[in-house]
Amino acid sequence: MPSGKILVAQGGGPTAVINQSLVGVALEARRFRSVERVYGARHGVRGIINEDFDDLTQETSHNLELVANTPSSALGSTRDKPDAKYCHEIFEVLRAHEIEHFFYIGGNDSADTTRIVSLEAQRAGYPLRCIHIPKTIDNDLVGNDHTPGFPSAARFVAQAFAGANLDNASLPGVYVGVVMGRHAGFLTAASALGKKFPDDGPHLIYVPERTFAIEQFLHDVKQTYERFGRCVIAVSEGIHDASGAPMASLLAKDIERDEHGNLQLSGNGALADLLCEEIKSKLGIKRVRGDTFGYLQRSFIGCVSDVDQREAREVGEKAVQFAMWGRRDGSVAIRRTGFYSVDYELLALDDVAGKTRVMEDEFIAASGTDITDAFRLYLRPLLGSGMPDAFRLRPNPVPKVRNAAR
Amino acid sequence: MPSGKILVAQGGGPTAVINQSLVGVALEARRFRSVERVYGARHGVRGIINEDFDDLTQETSHNLELVANTPSSALGSTRDKPDAKYCHEIFEVLRAHEIEHFFYIGGNDSADTTRIVSLEAQRAGYPLRCIHIPKTIDNDLVGNDHTPGFPSAARFVAQAFAGANLDNASLPGVYVGVVMGRHAGFLTAASALGKKFPDDGPHLIYVPERTFAIEQFLHDVKQTYERFGRCVIAVSEGIHDASGAPMASLLAKDIERDEHGNLQLSGNGALADLLCEEIKSKLGIKRVRGDTFGYLQRSFIGCVSDVDQREAREVGEKAVQFAMWGRRDGSVAIRRTGFYSVDYELLALDDVAGKTRVMEDEFIAASGTDITDAFRLYLRPLLGSGMPDAFRLRPNPVPKVRNAAR
Known part of the structure; x- marks a missing residue:
């Protein structure tokens, strides 16, 4: 007993x-x-x-x-x-x-x-x-x-990107949102659940399960920007180059580790700022904004x-x-x-114990910058009831009178 | 007609x-x-x-x-x-x-x-x-x-700080949250509406209506940290030194201005990162985290x-x-x-048109790092119904057996 x-x-x-x-x-x-x-x-x-x-x-x-x-x-x-x-x-x-x-x-x-x-x-x-x-x-x-814990954080990320997409559509430019996730891209991938219309962002999603190369990234952003006139990007804090070195660690002055040996990736805006700087300087796009979701995504009340x-x-x-x-x-x-x-x-x-699951291949699109319907089907029921939804004015264009030829 | x-x-x-x-x-x-x-x-x-x-x-x-x-x-x-x-x-x-x-x-x-x-x-x-x-x-x-628009953004900021405070209480350290507000500190001050218990954060609030001095800031943080074993800080993006120069502009490489002549203060994490670096290096506190609320606070859906x-x-x-x-x-x-x-x-x-209201003096505490009950009374009805609320375990300490003398 x-x-x-x-x-x-x-x-x-x-x-x-x-x-x-x-x-x-x-x-x-x-x-x-x-x-x-x-x-x-x-x-x-x-x-x-x-x-x-x-x-x-x-x-x-x-x-x-x-x-x-x-x-x-x-x-x-x-x-x-x-x-x-x-x-x-x-x-x-x-x-x-x-x-x-x-x-x-x-x-x-x-x-x-x-x-x-x-x-x-x-x-x-x-x-x-x-x-x-x-x-x-x-x-x-x-x-x-x-x-x-994941479903609620995923809901925050999906809602955040649904809003960021609307904001970006209103004042077009490039928006980079950095999401938590050291080795697994699940939370970053959840950003896609905020999409509703075909041209909604996030248009590009970068997860740690795929190697990140800045040249390819800039190419993707350029192509998307030319197509939609804007670009919303979800980036995992854990993205890394071919050697496995996290992009965030290439930036930090003092790399902090916890007792389990984990690099401290959250709690600063360096990664978003770096990516924004690259887009501004290399692609010449003026309006480029970066947010790091940080602690909001795991502790936001409500x-x-x-x-x-x-x-x-x-x-x-x-x-x-x-x-x-x-x-x-x-x-x-x-x-x-x-x-x-x-x-x-x-x-x-x-x-x-001590093992790490990452996103299954079937959840990541062949492009490496999107997720699959299998992932949508996997995640949707977890987000729960009452997800807020975004609506648009239906197009009813007024015929041009003065600028008819433009 | x-x-x-x-x-x-x-x-x-x-x-x-x-x-x-x-x-x-x-x-x-x-x-x-x-x-x-x-x-x-x-x-x-x-x-x-x-x-x-x-x-x-x-x-x-x-x-x-x-x-x-x-x-x-x-x-x-x-x-x-x-x-x-x-x-x-x-x-x-x-x-x-x-x-x-x-x-x-x-x-x-x-x-x-x-x-x-x-x-x-x-x-x-x-x-x-x-x-x-x-x-x-x-x-x-x-x-x-x-x-x-202000009440909903204020609600986001209050909820965000309510959550960040809980997170910080769970894993103690210093947390800096940077809030939008070029000249007016209303939105940053809204962080205080997330407080419930006397030792809850934000413990310090910095608005553009008061001059910001890094030495005084570090002094405030040190004192708060010694008192509570942690410190949650709300900072307006528009804080500036005695000359009126925004702290954020001292950091940015290229300062972007819009057509109305406004400095671009949002869309990067530089200010939060600077303040965190100062706290780490000058006060020797290890766990220091900064979030910049960015576009989430104005466009979060839900x-x-x-x-x-x-x-x-x-x-x-x-x-x-x-x-x-x-x-x-x-x-x-x-x-x-x-x-x-x-x-x-x-x-x-x-x-x-073109005029700017700032926070009335009666809304800012004499300390310059807190708000008054007049502001609480002003803001509370605007936040609307159904504000989420935070609860604690009531203290029922178990008498020590082994470490009774400690």
Whole structure:
């Protein structure tokens, strides 16, 4: 009979729905007679070391529901990556509190943290059930149809490009929007879901799954600009040259890395500015504007997919069920079972942790600068209900009187 | 008896609700028996020169309503500033089409365009009724309580900072968000409406109404960071030093100006990047992130104030009424009559055109880095209904067992 206490924490970058998973764990756990307390660690695994726990059992269900609908990590987050020593400190604290269930909500790196903690617990003989709960706006967890957090971020990106396209049509020029995504282009590709009419932007989409060459880029932009009199471009922050070096890293003075070895690509506008400068100077186009979506795309309050909310809640609930009724550690994964429905399964931590999914070839058009209908069909149901829509005046041109010959 | 045709056009940067005003004109005009046709000029005054008119009378009311709810300028926009020669070309086209009513939806520069066209028409003896319809996200038109477009952009900025604050609380550091606003800090100040709890960001707000000094800025950031362990900062793109030189212009290689002489401040991330570099290098804070809200804040689809929508519709309707029942040219203005209600009046074009309103002193805190309750009370009703809200876990700390002494 395990102890009556369980622990939940959140790691990595926040999403719009990560608190749904937290609340899913908190509320589902209390339905098990064996669970007496649900503790939350503040700022991920670091909160365990610091013994910084909040007792979620003392929360009201009303406030938990309000928190579930609030973006970003309510418990705080961390990018700490534990080693064996760190893990032993973790176990000492868990032992002192008689905690034998650990739920970690996060992306690849948090899955890896869960794997390390699970492995070290076995080595140390500490009886700990470890379950990783998926979230990442990058959608780059292997074994998942998609990951909670991605649909809401994708919705933001699609809405942002729908608006940027309208803006660009009104005052024509070139617009470059830089979207998050280190290795996987899913979020950048979501920009295409903002298109409605055949001449709508984004006209060009650059993802990290294809090699980026500035000459080809300028050629593409020139051709598009000549055709439409304007050009809207979606670029992933992770685009890289043939050697694999990210374009963003060629620009940054000091390249910052986190503890998982990831380059810091977000949080500055250098990539958009570089691309705009190239377009201005090499193509001689005057009106060139660049936006870097930055943190807006993952934490904007008020742009969320209801499908994403429900699924993020469910992965939290299922994590508790897998832990309480199952016999092994693992990572909860989303499997698509219909158009549109999903089910959940528990994958081995080794099969998920530290691995990176990228966009499947069938999702990227042969041109390398567009996405396919397969991707549209894949993403559309995830965006949820009530997507705002753009409409145009229907053409009713007035016959010219004075300038009839022009 | 004037001709049966009226002309409407849109100028300057688009907003989320500028099409409400367009549709307000189109639908209201047809209620007048004297109006037979409502023409729209494509891309502002330039569309008149090009004789590029669309007959809005042939639109369905259903599609007009859908367009009204679509952000950005449905007719397209321009930054052209007409001179006497340009105006004479305008009158030739208008004469050929027997158009004697001109409605121009736009900000300061478009008000000035309307003033110039009105003046030149009088000089040329062309019988033209000219009405300027206000819109600008900058909220810098004199004589108006506020301008259509500002409330929706303000809502975007408030929501963006509400989310950025949550993100920053989750992974603490410094966050700099750069907001549009050349001379007026209204939109940057709107960031404060995203605050809920006393320790929420933005902790510091820099508007163009106060002189910006980098040393004082670094001092403010250091103090805030020491107090809260993090710091969220809202900065207007128009901040300038004591000489009046915009910080952004000190950075740009080629300074672009539009035809109205305005410096191009948006469309790159240079200002945010500069401020972040300063904080990193001078204060030694590691996690420093900058976002430039850019075009998202004025054209994001799906973030709109319903109050703004209704008022933008009304200024269009009132413009037609003033034109048909009045005897003079002018600029429609919003006057606040209660908490919360408004009425509309027609100001002389000379009293609005080319003038710039900035934030009243009573709206800016004595510190110069915060806003007052007077501003909160001013802005809150404009943001409309259904503002998303952020909630926190209530503190229920678990007593420490192992680290009790720490």
